[in-house]
Amino acid sequence: MDILIHTYGRATLPQQHTLQSLLSADILPTLVIQHREINLYGWYKGPIHVLPPHLQTLSPTRDYLIHDKSWKDDQVVFFDDDLHFFVRRKDDRTKFAAPTADDLRRMVDSIAAQLAVQPHVGIAPREGGNRNTKDSLLNTRIMRVLGYRRSYLREKNITFTPLVVMEDFHVNLQVLESGADTLLLNNWCSNQAGGSDAPGGCSTYRTSAVQSTAAHQLALLHPAYVRVVQKATKTAWGGGTRDDVIIQWKKA
Numbered sequence: 534m535d536i537l538i539h540t541y542g543r544a545t546l547p548q549q550h551t552l553q554s555l556l557s558a559d560i561l562p563t564l565v566i567q568h569r570e571i572n573l574y575g576w577y578k579g580p581i582h583v584l585p586p587h588l589q590t591l592s593p594t595r596d597y598l599i600h601d602k603s604w605k606d607d608q609v610v611f612f613d614d615d616l617h618f619f620v621r622r623k624d625d626r627t628k629f630a631a632p633t634a635d636d637l638r639r640m641v642d643s644i645a646a647q648l649a650v651q652p653h654v655g656i657a658p659r660e661g662g663n664r665n666t667k668d669s670l671l672n673t674r675i676m677r678v679l680g681y682r683r684s685y686l687r688e689k690n691i692t693f694t695p696l697v698v699m700e701d702f703h704v705n706l707q708v709l710e711s712g713a714d715t716l717l718l719n720n721w722c723s724n725q726a727g728g729s730d731a732p733g734g735c736s737t738y739r740t741s742a743v744q745s746t747a748a749h750q751l752a753l754l755h756p757a758y759v760r761v762v763q764k765a766t767k768t769a770w771g772g773g774t775r776d777d778v779i780i781q782w783k784k785a
Contacts, residue, residue: 534608534645534680537582539565539594543614544573550726551616552577558637562612565598592693592700599686599693608648610641610680616723619659626666629659629722640721644680652685653708653715659724670717672709673782676701677723685713698747702780706755709785745776752778758785 538551544566546553555562561579568586588594598609619629620636632640640656647654647669655675679701685691691707693700708715752759764777 534610534641534648535598535604535606536560536562536610536612536641537565537598538562538612538614539591539598540614541567541570544570546576549614551612551614554616554618554632554637555612555641558634560637560641565594590697592696595693595700599681599683604683607682607684608645608680609683610644610678613677613723613725615726616677617726619662619722619724621662621666621720621722627663629662632721636721640718643718643720644678647716647718648680648682651716652682652713653705654680655715655717657717657719657722659722662719662722665719667719669719671714672785673715673717674702674780675705675715675717677725679704696747696750697743699744699751699778700747702778703751703754705782706751706758706780706785709782710755741775748776748778755780755785758782 536555538549538555540549543549552562552564556579563580563582564574564577565582565584566574567584567589569589571583574581584594584597588597595611598604598611618632618637618640620632620640622628622630644654644656653675656678657670658674658676681704685708686704689707689711691704691711693704696703705715748761752761758781760779761776762779763774765774
């Protein structure tokens with residue numbers, strides 16, 4: 534399985550939270566970097582893949598990482614670069630603890646094992662992780678850690694574009710609409726180290742207008758399952774309200 538961290542604007546080890554966690558478990562991911570940062574990663578001794586110069590946003594990058602035939606392994610997992618990981622406690626499954634190296638290796642191994650069964654697999658978000666304590670959940674929201682079986686997405690012509698943001702939801706919905714299940718591994722979860730608007734990554738181009746356009750585009754592409762709503766935000770884009778979506782995953 535290809536283990537990839539796509540990253541931009543965070544070209545120092547202290548900024549690479551996901552990388553630090555995986556390296557602590559002797560997991561050596563490939564950093565996927567933009568061509569304009571080609572000279573900034575000499576400190577990393579693991580594998581680096583430099584994107585073609587025209588790929589500078591996430592959706593076409595992810596399509597390239599799935600559909601370009603230079604990628605030979607059928608399984609791939611994309612990690613956001615700014616993640617903290619947690620493992621569900623055995624004594625109280627509504628709570629989480631810091632993972633050991635073995636916990637992280639089991640997480641990656643479980644993603645690989647389940648991709649042999651389902652074409653799209655991920656782990657839980659920390660938000661709301663206390664509410665459902667089953668080992669796994671079918672057909673729900675998956676974000677931040679995204680495992681795919683390339684052959685399935687290629688066969689069904691499933692792409693992240695044309696969405697600019699919320700492209701992971703677009704792919705999840707396409708997989709469900711194709712008749713397959715998606716799987717959330719619920720014994721591990723992730724949280725963003727610096728919040729959704731931390732410098733670098735998608736925050737370099739994700740504005741309120743971009744978010745709004747994507748929300749309406751997602752609803753247009755999946756009208757039976759997506760509804761646009763307005764949500765209040767305290768910090769992102771200067772506060773106020775923003776367009777967001779409610780998705781009926783089970784119905785999809």
